[in-house]
Amino acid sequence: xSEAQVGRSPFDPARDGTFKxxxxxxxxxxxxxxxxxxxxxxxxxxxxxxxxxxxxxxxASFQLGTNMKAWTFMILRNQFYSEKRRSWRQSQLDQEAxxxxxxxxxxxxxxxxxxxxxxxxxxxxxxxxxxxxxxxxGGFAYEEAAEICGCAVGTVKSRVSRARRALQAILEAxxxxxxxxxxxxxxxxxxxxxxxxxxxx
Amino acid sequence: xxxxxxxxxxxxxxxxxxxxxxxxxxxxxxxxxxFDEVVNEPxxxxxxxxxxxxxxxxxxx
Numbered sequence: 081x082s083e084a085q086v087g088r089s090p091f092d093p094a095r096d097g098t099f100k101x102x103x104x105x106x107x108x109x110x111x112x113x114x115x116x117x118x119x120x121x122x123x124x125x126x127x128x129x130x131x132x133x134x135x136x137x138x139x140a141s142f143q144l145g146t147n148m149k150a151w152t153f154m155i156l157r158n159q160f161y162s163e164k165r166r167s168w169r170q171s172q173l174d175q176e177a178x179x180x181x182x183x184x185x186x187x188x189x190x191x192x193x194x195x196x197x198x199x200x201x202x203x204x205x206x207x208x209x210x211x212x213x214x215x216x217x218g219g220f221a222y223e224e225a226a227e228i229c230g231c232a233v234g235t236v237k238s239r240v241s242r243a244r245r246a247l248q249a250i251l252e253a254x255x256x257x258x259x260x261x262x263x264x265x266x267x268x269x270x271x272x273x274x275x276x277x278x279x280x281x
Numbered sequence: 282x283x284x285x286x287x288x289x290x291x292x293x294x295x296x297x298x299x300x301x302x303x304x305x306x307x308x309x310x311x312x313x314x315x316f317d318e319v320v321n322e323p324x325x326x327x328x329x330x331x332x333x334x335x336x337x338x339x340x341x342x
Binding site: 096107109111112116125128129132133136194197198212218244247248251252 | 301304305308309311312313314315316317318319320321322324325327328329331332335336
C-alpha cells in the first residue's frame with residue numbers, strides 16, 4: 081500500500097460511511113485472528129487496532145463490494161510479520177508455550193482442551209498455524225487464504241494438512257511425555273516426525 | 282499383499298484410522314470454538330473511539 085493511494089481524490093462521506101460500517105463488523109474477526117497470531121490478548125488488540133487503522137487509511141484503494149474480510153486479514157497479517165521481523169520476543173513465547181504443553185498430562189479419551197489446543201498451536205511453524213486458522217476457523221476458502229498469505233493455493237492446502245497432522249501429533253504426545261524425556265527434545269522429535277509423515281503423503 | 286496382513290492388524294489399523302479421524306474432527310471443532318470465543322467477545326470501546334477520531338480529523342469539517 082503506497083501513501084499515494086491514501087490521498088483519495090473526491091471526498092466521499094457516503095462511501096466512507098459504507099466502508100466504516102463494514103469495517104466495524106470485521107473488528108471481532110480481526111481481533112480473533114490477531115489473537116491466534118500473537119497468542120497474547122493485549123498485543124493482539126494493538127495489532128488489530130493498527131490493522132483497522134491501516135485499512136481505514138487505505139480505504140480509497142479498496143473496491144467496495146469485494147471481499148473486505150480477506151483484505152483486512154491480509155493487512156493485519158502483513159502488519160504482524162513486519163512487526164515480528166523487528167522483534168525476537170515472539171519466538172521466545174512460542175518456546176515457552178511449547179514446553180508447557182508437553183508437561184500437560186492428558187486422558188486420550190478426553191475431548192481436546194482449549195488451553196491445550198492453544199499451546200499446541202503455538203508450537204506450529206507460523207505459516208502452518210495461520211493457514212490452519214484461516215481455513216479451519218476463519219471460514220476462508222483455500223483460494224482466499226492463499227491471497228491473504230500471498231502464496232499459491234496448493235501451498236495453503238499442504239500447510240493446512242501438515243498443520244492438522246502436526247497438531248494431532250503434538251496433542252497425542254502430550255500424554256506420552258509423562259516418562260520425563262526432555263520437553264524440548266521431545267517437541268522437536270514430534271515436529272520432525274509430523275513433518276516426515278506429511279511429506280510421505 | 283493384503284491377505285498377508287493378519288485380520289487382527291487389519292482391525293487395529295481401521296480402528297486407529299477411525300480414531301485419528303475423530304481426533305481431527307475434535308480438533309477442528311475446538312479450533313473454531315477457540316476462534317469464535319474471541320469473535321463473540323464484546324469489542325473494546327477503544328476500537329470505535331480510534332475509528333471515530335480518524336473519521337473526523339482536526340482541520341477537516
